[in-house]
Amino acid sequence: MQIECRENYEIKTHTSFKIGGKVNKVWFPKTQEELVYLLKSLKDYILLGNCSNILFSSNGYDGNVILTTQMKNFEIDGTKVIADCGVKGPLLSQKACEASLSGFEFMIGFPGSIGGEIYMNASCHGQCISDKLVRCTLFDIEKKEVVYKEKSEMRFDYRKSILQEGKYILISAEFDLEKDNKGDIQARIDKNLAFRKDKQPSLAIPNAGSVFKNPENDSAGRLLDNIGAKTFETERVKVFDKHANFIVNKDGATSEDVLEMMVKMFTAVKENYKIELTPEVIFIGDKTEKEEELCKILYPKKQK
Numbered sequence: 001m002q003i004e005c006r007e008n009y010e011i012k013t014h015t016s017f018k019i020g021g022k023v024n025k026v027w028f029p030k031t032q033e034e035l036v037y038l039l040k041s042l043k044d045y046i047l048l049g050n051c052s053n054i055l056f057s058s059n060g061y062d063g064n065v066i067l068t069t070q071m072k073n074f075e076i077d078g079t080k081v082i083a084d085c086g087v088k089g090p091l092l093s094q095k096a097c098e099a100s101l102s103g104f105e106f107m108i109g110f111p112g113s114i115g116g117e118i119y120m121n122a123s124c125h126g127q128c129i130s131d132k133l134v135r136c137t138l139f140d141i142e143k144k145e146v147v148y149k150e151k152s153e154m155r156f157d158y159r160k161s162i163l164q165e166g167k168y169i170l171i172s173a174e175f176d177l178e179k180d181n182k183g184d185i186q187a188r189i190d191k192n193l194a195f196r197k198d199k200q201p202s203l204a205i206p207n208a209g210s211v212f213k214n215p216e217n218d219s220a221g222r223l224l225d226n227i228g229a230k231t232f233e234t235e236r237v238k239v240f241d242k243h244a245n246f247i248v249n250k251d252g253a254t255s256e257d258v259l260e261m262m263v264k265m266f267t268a269v270k271e272n273y274k275i276e277l278t279p280e281v282i283f284i285g286d287k288t289e290k291e292e293e294l295c296k297i298l299y300p301k302k303q304k
């Protein structure tokens, strides 16, 4: 099977942070068959979607990365929506609206793929990717075969799903949305977009969404705001001035610049509130020595 592959690929052209070094081989499957073929034949790989929740090491990665962004197939049949893992959330949100289907309005404002959204159980504006999910088609990494799981088997929780246990890759997902008035759905989409514009950096300012998860019954943004994080700035990165839980790449930042800023934010919250924030942004790639040290503070559990 001939599958598109680029060697020595500058992954930063693909990440929402515009950070990341060279990757030995990047694979771009277009269909489920191509993805399954790769998953069966590559010994080792990192699979990513739209790279909007990751910090990729500027040191690069000496291995295989599978990017699902060319897997763009989806179908809408009545209230049923079936989408490949690479389909982008904002596109599906708009297509669902055109079909007078409600349930995906929240997806409009952030650039995740369906695979990345299910991995993180992405949510906002009172909606969540798992709300309307029915079942998933997965690849079982150990057995090297395609399996099916109902929503109840996906172990969803706040920013959690079974995919984080490292045993499965999402191939596609089936949802059951609700019929509604198209104008009302569009109005909710517009409201969500207006909220984003007012409170969060646009993608023209490279970032990877919320840096830390919300601690139980609190908000990471509130804690960070209280300790004055909005004033934190270095030569190449800064905390976004309208939301203290976002780091933006001012120009030419490296992954070390971001990790250092994350440690500064983490330490200030720990000292002031005795709370250890958990990063929402996922670090990926071959670490430098300094990155090893910084990641030990931020990610005490093993990273990819």
Ligand SMILES: Cc1cc2nc3c(=O)[nH]c(=O)nc-3n(C[C@H](O)[C@H](O)[C@H](O)COP(=O)(O)OP(=O)(O)OC[C@H]3O[C@@H](n4cnc5c(N)ncnc54)[C@H](O)[C@@H]3O)c2cc1C
Binding pocket: 016, 046, 047, 048, 049, 050, 051, 052, 053, 054, 068, 085, 109, 110, 111, 112, 113, 114, 115, 116, 117, 118, 119, 120, 121, 122, 123, 124, 163, 168, 169, 170, 171, 200, 201, 202, 203, 207, 208, 209, 210, 282
């Ligand atoms: C401006 C901005 C705003 C954001 N706002 C929000 C928000 O409001 N709510 C929210 O929840 N998130 C938000 N995010 C974060 C991010 O967009 C989401 O987490 C999104 O779900 C990530 O999807 P992705 O395709 O980019 O995943 P990636 O960043 O490519 O990958 C994230 C993780 O998912 C895994 N993964 C990806 N595809 C698959 C698959 N097919 N099978 C198994 N694992 C897979 C990867 O291995 C990786 O560990 C925001 C990001 C930005 C830049």
